[in-house]
Amino acid sequence: MQPLYSVEHETRHNTNRAEEENVERPEEHTPLLHRFPQAVSERRTLTMVIVSLLLIVLIAGVIIGIYLLVIQNDSENVLPPIENPLQLVSRSQWDPSNEDQSALRSFPYRLRAVTVVHTGTDQCNSTETCTKLLLEMQSNATAANSTLRYNFLISSNGQTYEDLGWLKCIPQSTKTTTPTGLLLAFIGNFSETSPTTRQIQTAKNFFAASESQQYLHPSYRIYAKNMKDTPPNLAKSFKDFQQWSNEFSDKK
Structure with a gap:
């Protein structure tokens, strides 16, 4: 134990x-x-x-x-944005003849006036028909060097045709109270009818393009001419334009 x-x-x-x-x-x-x-x-x-x-x-x-x-x-x-781009047809496209324009005067920088007129002719609504019409008008011209007096023309289908362009003009035979500026023509006779909606929209695009490229001054004005060259139906189409003036460009 x-x-x-x-x-x-x-x-x-x-x-x-x-x-x-x-x-x-x-x-x-x-x-x-x-x-x-x-x-x-x-x-x-x-x-x-x-x-x-x-x-x-x-x-x-x-x-x-x-x-x-x-x-x-x-x-x-x-x-x-501009609703539609400017559909410009250059002078060389509808008239490749390359006429001498040495007698024409150069415009100053940034114009302050645009005068709207009509051609008093038939209307045209395609490049083909407008080219044919412009060449006929060119052959009947009586101005310097047989050249049309317009800077640009607007057709019924909204195309813009270059004539003298932005930088040239025909010397005036008479003095006017309004500034010399671009001459914009509407192809057709508007004594009885009004320009088409496409023509007026093209004019808006033309003014915007001319201003953005500094050919027109921001404070430019739009003028009518006499009753023959700017009938009332054409003048009414511009009454709502902010730049519109009721004065005639050839007022003495």
């Missing part, structure tokens, strides 16, 4: 050892318990930074979108 003293000694030894182990274990795990809250704090900080950056990007995108929308609306309101 084992002695009682030995059993009690062994029991106390085991008890003390267990107590020492219980005391040492918390000490071993204590550093881990201290580090865990620190890792959680770092994760929270990183999450907040990421969320903040995403929020900033979102707000910036909304601001940029609103700004671009405002710019687009302003551009559409300030400068509306």
Whole structure:
């Protein structure tokens, strides 16, 4: 039989050892318990930074979108586009004869006047028929160098035909009270009828193109001539134009 003293000694030894182990274990795990809250704090900080950056990007995108929308609306309101481009037929296309125009006078820079007239002839509505008509008018011309006196002509189908162009004019035989400027003719006789809608729209495009290319001054005016050259039906077509003047270009 084992002695009682030995059993009690062994029991106390085991008890003390267990107590020492219980005391040492918390000490071993204590550093881990201290580090865990620190890792959680770092994760929270990183999450907040990421969320903040995403929020900033979102707000910036909304601001940029609103700004671009405002710019687009302003551009559409300030400068509306020309509805139709200018369909220009050059002089060399309908009259390749290359007539000498040395007797013509050069225009000053940026004209301030446009005089609208009609040709008093038949109308034409295609390049073929208009070319034939213009060549007939050219053969009957009595002006300098047998040249038509118009700078440009507008046909019924909305085409613009170049004659003298933007930079030349026939010298005036009489002085006028209104500035010398472009002579824009509407092909046809409008003593009884009015110009077509396409002719008036083409005239608007012509004025816009002439101003944008700096052939016309921004403050240019549109004039009529006498009753023969600018009949009332033609003049009425321009009464709503901001640049329209009731004065006649050949008023003495």
